[in-house]
Amino acid sequence: MPVFTSLRFKRVYMPVFATLLATLFFVLASNDVSVPNTTLIELSISAAVETQPVGVGGDAADDAVIWLNPVDPSLSLVIATNKKNGLEVYDLQGNAIQSLPLGRLNNVDLRWSTLNGSENSAVVAASDRSERAIALFSIDNVSRHVRLAGRIHLDFKRPYGLCMYKSGSDIFVFINDKSGTYQQWQIQPDMISGKLVREFKVESTAEGCVVDDQTHTLYLAIEDAGVYAVDARPNGEVDRKIVDTVGAGRLKADVEGLAVYRDKDHQILMASSQGSDAFVAYNLEYPWTPVALISIVDGIVDGTSKTDGIAINSSPMGAFKKGVWVVQDDNNAWPWLNQNFKYVDMETMLDQIERARDSRKPNARRN
Ligand SMILES: [Ca+2]
Ligand SMILES: [Ca+2]
Numbered sequence: 223m224p225v226f227t228s229l230r231f232k233r234v235y236m237p238v239f240a241t242l243l244a245t246l247f248f249v250l251a252s253n254d255v256s257v258p259n260t261t262l263i264e265l266s267i268s269a270a271v272e273t274q275p276v277g278v279g280g281d282a283a284d285d286a287v288i289w290l291n292p293v294d295p296s297l298s299l300v301i302a303t304n305k306k307n308g309l310e311v312y313d314l315q316g317n318a319i320q321s322l323p324l325g326r327l328n329n330v331d332l333r334w335s336t337l338n339g340s341e342n343s344a345v346v347a348a349s350d351r352s353e354r355a356i357a358l359f360s361i362d363n364v365s366r367h368v369r370l371a372g373r374i375h376l377d378f379k380r381p382y383g384l385c386m387y388k389s390g391s392d393i394f395v396f397i398n399d400k401s402g403t404y405q406q407w408q409i410q411p412d413m414i415s416g417k418l419v420r421e422f423k424v425e426s427t428a429e430g431c432v433v434d435d436q437t438h439t440l441y442l443a444i445e446d447a448g449v450y451a452v453d454a455r456p457n458g459e460v461d462r463k464i465v466d467t468v469g470a471g472r473l474k475a476d477v478e479g480l481a482v483y484r485d486k487d488h489q490i491l492m493a494s495s496q497g498s499d500a501f502v503a504y505n506l507e508y509p510w511t512p513v514a515l516i517s518i519v520d521g522i523v524d525g526t527s528k529t530d531g532i533a534i535n536s537s538p539m540g541a542f543k544k545g546v547w548v549v550q551d552d553n554n555a556w557p558w559l560n561q562n563f564k565y566v567d568m569e570t571m572l573d574q575i576e577r578a579r580d581s582r583k584p585n586a587r588r589n
Contacts, residue, residue, distance in 0.1 A: 261582065262472070262512050262513070263513065263514040263575060263582075264514070265517070265575065265578060267516060267517075267518055267519070268522060268525065269549070270541070270567045272524070272562050272563065272565070273318065273565075274312070275561065276561055277310075280306070281305075282305055282560065283563060284303045284550060285328065285329040285330050285531025286300050286302035286303070287331050287332045288534070288546060288548060291363070292363055295537065295539040297313070298313075298314055298535075299312065299368075300313075300548050300563065300565070301332070301346055301368060302548070303328055305327065306326060308324035309324065309330065310322075311368055314565070316562075316565065322359075324350070324352070325353065326350070326352045327349065327350055330348040330349075330531075331346070331384060332345065333386045335391070336391060337393060337409065337410075337413060344360070345358060345393055345413070346358070347386055349384035353375065354378055354380075355374055355376055356384070356407060357373050358409065358413050360413070371413040371414070372413045373414065374407060374414070374415060376397065378397070380399050383429035383442075384431070385433055385480075387406075387435060387440065389435065389455065394433075396431055398424075401423075402427060402444075403423045404423065406419050420460075425447070426444055428443060429445060430442070430443040430479040430531065430532075434482050434506060438458070439451050440452045440454040441480050441482075442462075443480055443493060445478070447467060447468055447475075447477070448467035448468050448477060449464075449480065449491075449504075450462040450463065463508070465491070465504060466502065466510065472515060473493065474495050475496070475497045476496045476497060478495075478496045479530055479532035479533075479550070480492065480494075483536050484536050485544060489505065489507065490534075491504040491506045492504075492534060492547070494531075494549075496528050499529070501515075501518070501529070501532070518549060518566060523564060524553075524555040526550070527552050528552035529549055531550045532547065532549050533547070534546070534568070536568070542565070544572060545568040546566070547567075548563050548566075
């Protein structure tokens with residue numbers, strides 16, 4: 223190695239090498255070498271179940287909500303929109319068990335209430351573009367039958383995104399039209415009328431939204447801009463806080479479905495980054511630190527792409543011991559079929575996040 227022993231190396235390269243080494247030490251010393259838990263983790267996971275395809279071709283499957291069966295959790299339901307046909311109801315194995323061909327229902331959500339009397343029953347709301355209304359449904363806790371209960375008609379031209387909020391015994395629906403106007407309706411006990419309690423506007427098209435009832439926070443996704451937090455209470459401020467923006471490196475337009483996961487160890491806000499076929503998981507509290515960038519890849523069933531709506535239920539049900547995450551899939555492959563929904567086991571996903579965190583700790587034990 224003549225170069226290393228030459229006079230030229232000692233005079234010219236050695237000082238450069240020493241400077242580089244010193245710089246490296248300085249950089250390492252000035253940064254925490256251990257990676258904090260807040261560092262974004264990249265995960266690839268596979269869905270455990272997929273639903274039967276929707277009965278209509280093209281872009282039809284859109285949004286979903288999960289109904290926890292209070293009698294037998296293994297008999298819980300996924301209620302999903304076919305935006306060209308109405309509501310589709312699936313069991314936890316993905317079998318289609320009921321279809322409600324009511325027109326162009328776009329988004330769907332659910333809350334438990336005593337609106338119908340003393341019995342605790344679910345109220346399902348869907349944005350109804352055919353009737354320009356909020357369509358309201360009830361579910362029989364024993365037969366699991368989903369039934370149209372009524373509609374609240376709107377002055378919107380094109381009802382679009384929808385999510386629900388429960389505060390005490392009050393049940394609210396947030397619904398927007400494609401121009402970005404949001405209305406907040408309080409559902410009345412007759413399930414056919416509502417009280418408009420608030421209206422506000424965002425600057426461009428927004429669809430996906432979810433409310434974290436525990437913190438009274440409405441999270442909304444403006445498709446080309448990002449995810450924002452707004453006080454969900456009827457008398458709350460309409461000022462928005464930024465959760466994340468398109469261009470910050472994690473979300474790629476359109477930003478679509480949002481969902482919330484809560485158990486004693488994990489509190490997550492999930493967002494669909496449709497433009498990158500991915501999802502971003504955030505801590506469910508200010509300043510909503512991003513936790514993981516997630517792709518749902520081919521496994522037992524095909525992976526998901528260009529996802530619109532998502533839904534999460536944090537309760538154990540059937541094979542899903544820590545709840546289930548339902549994801550719309552734009553391109554249902556193997557073979558190519560109409561669109562459908564994929565079910566991701568939250569326990570598997572949370573385990574993967576924990577393992578990725580552990581492996582990044584400087585003294586991680588590798589099994
Ligand atoms: Ca797919
Ligand atoms: Ca498939």
